[in-house]
Amino acid sequence: QVQLQESGPGLVKPSDTLSLTCGVSGDSIRSYNWWGWIRQPPGKGLEWIGYIYDSGTTYYNPALKSRVTMSVATSKNQFSLKLSSVTAVDTAVYYCARTRWLRSPFDYWGQGTLVTVSS
Amino acid sequence: QSVLTQPPSTSGTPGQRVTISCSGSSSNIGTNAVNWYQQLPGTAPKLLIYNNNQRPSGVPDRFSGSKSGTSASLAISGLQSEDEADYYCAAWDDSLNGHVVFGGGTKLTVL
Numbered sequence: 001q002v003q004l005q006e007s008g009p010g011l012v013k014p015s016d017t018l019s020l021t022c023g024v025s026g027d028s029i030r031s032y033n034w035w036g037w038i039r040q041p042p043g044k045g046l047e048w049i050g051y052i053y054d055s056g057t058t059y060y061n062p063a064l065k066s067r068v069t070m071s072v073a074t075s076k077n078q079f080s081l082k083l084s085s086v087t088a089v090d091t092a093v094y095y096c097a098r099t100r101w102l103r104s105p106f107d108y109w110g111q112g113t114l115v116t117v118s119s
Numbered sequence: 120q121s122v123l124t125q126p127p128s129t130s131g132t133p134g135q136r137v138t139i140s141c142s143g144s145s146s147n148i149g150t151n152a153v154n155w156y157q158q159l160p161g162t163a164p165k166l167l168i169y170n171n172n173q174r175p176s177g178v179p180d181r182f183s184g185s186k187s188g189t190s191a192s193l194a195i196s197g198l199q200s201e202d203e204a205d206y207y208c209a210a211w212d213d214s215l216n217g218h219v220v221f222g223g224g225t226k227l228t229v230l
Contacts, residue, residue, distance in 0.1 A: 036219075038164075045121060046156075046164065046207055048219035062215040095163055103211040105154035107175070109163040 002026040004096050004110035012090075012117050018083040022096030022110060029072055030054045034099045035079045036106060037070070039092040047092075051099065052079055059102070086117045122147065123208050123222035130228040136196040139225045141208030143189050147220055151211040153191040155184055158205040158224075167206070168193060195227070203229045 008020035022035070029035065037049040050060040052070040060068045069082040083090060093114050097106035124142040131137040141153065155168035166175050168184035171191065183194045191210075195202055208222040 045224040046209075046221045048209075048221060051219075059217055061218055102217075103151060105166050105169040105209070106156075106164075107166050107169075109165070112163050 002098060002108040004098065004108060006094060006096050006110045006113040008113060008115070010114060010116060012086055012115060013119050014087055014117055015085055018081070018086050018090060018115055018117070020081045020094055020096075020113065020115070021078050022080070023076075023078045024098075025077070027098065027108075029074050029077050029079060032101075034102060035072070036097050036099055037081045038095045038097060038106070039090075040095070040112070041089070041092045049081065049083075049094075051102070088117050091115065091117045121223035122212060122220035123210065125206075125208060125222035125225045127223070128226045128228065130230055131195075131198045132230050133198055133200065135198045136194060137198060137227065138195075139193045139206050139208075139227070141191045141193070141222050143191075143210060143220070145189060146214045147189075147210040147212040148186065148191055149189040150213060153184065153186050154209045155182075155193045156207045156209065158207065160204070164207065198229055200229045203227055 003025045005023045012018045034051045036051045052058045067084045072079045093112040095112045096110045098108040099106050152170045156164040157167040158164045171186040172184045181197045185192050205224045207224045212220045
């Protein structure tokens with residue numbers, strides 16, 4: 001059974017960089033899948049942040065592209081998200097998820113982690 | 120403002136059939152498959168329908184999806200109290216080098 005688990009600070013200061021990691025078990029990061037991040041502000045809908053492939057190829061949300069960096073750590077079977085220059089509007093539950101190939105749905109999700117941007 | 124448009128809310132009584140619409144454009148629903156997710160309160164989204172009308176293993180056949188042109192629909196028949204959740208449509212959008220777009224979500228209340 002594929003499982004994903006987000007980890008990282010729950011509180012980030014405005015203008016700082018948000019950093020999260022997603023640990024994968026039950027599947028290999030190098031298994032030809034794409035790995036993604038989605039976020040959900042409190043009481044609001046889902047917003048796609050981006051995808052990464054194990055080769056490092058990425059697709060980012062055009063609205064966030066200038067602030068997003070994703071990376072893969074194959075030796076640790078995990079992938080990461082960095083979002084720079086955060087403000088209060090970046091407060092959200094951040095989910096990591098797997099998709100089998102580009103354009104396909106997210107079939108496995110992490111439980112999500114709440115990140116609050118506040119001083 | 121979400122790229123895909125869904126009604127904010129809908130409701131039904133147990134046993135009824137309800138539908139949730141999702142409207143897009145030629146760059147997303149018009150040329151790509153639609154997926155639907157169910158989000159129960161306090162939990163992560165779960166894939167409910169993929170490739171317009173396919174159900175993952177374990178999803179009851181009470182749930183069905185369809186697509187026509189630049190719109191899609193999710194139908195839930197034999198409504199049950201445990202179906203009370205938020206439902207999101209999603210699709211790949213070919214514009215701006217390609218990206219995923221979600222609908223704003225529909226809150227389903229079982230009366």
